[in-house]
Amino acid sequence: MSFFQPQATKAAQKQSAIDPQHQPWVEKYRPKTIDDVSAQEHTVAVLRKTLTSSNLPHMLFYGPPGTGKTSTILALARQLFGPDNFRSRVLELNASDERGISIVREKIKNFARQTPRAQAVASDGKTYPCPPYKIIILDEADSMTQDAQAALRRIMELYARITRFCLVCNYVTRIIEPLASRCSKFRFKPLDPSATSARLAQIAAAENVPLSPGTAAALVATSHGDLRRAITYLQSAARLATSVAPPAPITPRDVQEIAGVVPDDVVVGFAGALGIEPLGTGGGDGMDVDVDAGGKATGFDGVRKKAKAIIREGYSASQIIAQLHDYVVAHPTLTARQKARCAMVFAEADKALCDGADEELWILEVGLRAHKAIASDS
Known part of the structure; x- marks a missing residue:
């Protein structure tokens, strides 16, 4: 089975690009480059150097939900490979769904052993580093079984020359030590209120949604450092406010009701x-x-x-x-x-x-x- 399916990929990309206003705001405003990642200065500074050196170790991203772990590695992969090579060079799996040893032995091993194709000319006219390796992203890696994690150790060693792994998890203690020791660890901390407020203000301005300081504070307080949750609450509140005529302003009480907290x-x-x-x-x-x-x-x-x-x-x-x-x-x-x-x-x-x-x-x-x-x- 081949993992390179350019026709299906192009069709999926065309379908996803038809009506972007119907996308969830979490996906619509997902960072496109690592410089767009909010409030993770240390991690961004280290990864930015990989864009110039094209040398990437195995990585382990850990931290609370909604702090930008998956967005960071996806943005880095896009900057490394460009839009044309992204699908053929990056394999993203959610380990909470595909977490057994059979997935490691079949899908991950088959992708890891394939030699990357030669660099193609980017269709957007830009030049990308396109280093000679692929990236396998294992999201929710802390949900993988112990056997699957043990089987992954040997694959990481055998194909390290042409494949890099990025493990993304919430609880680093659930990753077995032999696997964690093979990776460079990056801790993602909860977003501080100022970073969350700034990002929410950008999204509200882009969507023409009035956002008062009190409402922004309510979004920050109910999300507890989870930017994904704050953006979801903002979109839900905006839909609720525009469902009446004339559109009503978003109030802190609306945010608290959507978030399920007591006013x-x-x-x-x-x-x-x-x-x-x-x-x-x-x-x-x-x-x-x-x-x-x-x-x-x-x-x-x-x-x-x-x-x-x-x-x-x-x-x-x-x-x-x-x-x-x-x-x-x-x-x-x-x-x-x-x-x-x-x-x-x-x-x-x-x-x-x-x-x-x-x-x-x-x-x-x-x-x-x-x-x-x-x-x-x-």
Whole structure:
């Protein structure tokens, strides 16, 4: 079986180029060159030198999802081989689907043993290094079985002259040590908020989508350094905003609803029922709670009303406990003792919910015990 199928490749490329506006923005704005990769300066600086030396080692890219691992190696391969030779010189496999030893012995070995074709003249008029080797990209390599990884060791050694491997994974500890020792390791760190905001602003400007600073901050906060997730949320919010006439602006609340997180005002309202003074970031959440003259909830009845209202809105108990934990830990007016006692309550609740406990009862339990912990030290 030959892996060189120029006619099918040209047909696929033509089909994909028919209507690019229907592409997911994640694919549409995937970096075309390694210089377009966001916030991975060290890795980009090292790989940029390979474009001039044309000498590439086996590589291992690891880090959290959405940080640019696959995009980086694909962009590097395009810059090395150009559009004409890319399909014949690069084999990309997703090891989460094709992870058995049979794939290593058949598809990977057959591609690795073939001598690269001579460099062709680029159709776009540009000159590419086109070094005398091929690249095999194994995405999600941490999903490969132990036997498959062991079989890959010998192939990497036998065909190192004409084939380079790039293993892409989230958890480097799941790659066996003999395989990892054959590769140069590159760690991809989560994107910082400024890099994520800058990339989102570029995409929003290209798509003519108004993006307010508050909405951008909500995208950054809900994506947790995952640029792919942030771009997906932005596209979903843009489609939602343009589905009405006239188009509505994208709000932080829209982003939070799409991301599946509890809106800030709900978390702030629940925290207020526990006796935690609001920071002024949340507005009214539409849930009425009896308060005393000092502005704090009146104990059991107030906390129970909030817990019932949260469950009726359909919010996840695990999600609101996680967000309440972050809110409490970052709160400037609470003491270290209060935060520690609340954290113990959140930990017990998380364990109980993982074991299948009732969500409403544990939200009420968290509320009452946190209220007691805060009141006892105030």
